Amino acid sequence: MTTRTPFDQFIEGARKGWSVGTNSIIPNLVMAFALSEILKILGVLEFIGNLFGPIMGIFGLPGEAITVLLTSWISMAAGVGIAASLFKNAALTPVHITILIPAIYLMGAQVQYMGRLLGVSEVPKRYWPILFATSILNAIVAMLFMRFIA
8 A cells, every 4th residue: 555645646636726727717717708899899788787777786796797696596606717707897996896705605606516516416396496595595685785885
């Protein structure tokens, strides 16, 4: 039996991390940037901003910020990518990003986790809506809190 040194374990972890980054995170970020630009070019982003402006205004955010939350629900990396793209295009300010960050992480990637975690761990499906609602409610509370301290 071979003893693995901490150095060997570090190298193995770094390789796995590199694989996750290049195979999952970076493609999601690139997709999010592209999607944001396509929505902007087609005028959909402006439509979404007008449609959701009153709701997102409760949190001190422009209507376009709903795209960050919706994409975060699917993939945290995509939500971050959309937020970065909207920031680059001046649709979001640093204060807006500060309000959104907790929500991205509190409700992020639930769609992915539904199959990866809840299904594999055999959590009864009747509990799934409660788990999702709890995360979304936490995100809403966090955005309201952040609005008043940001």
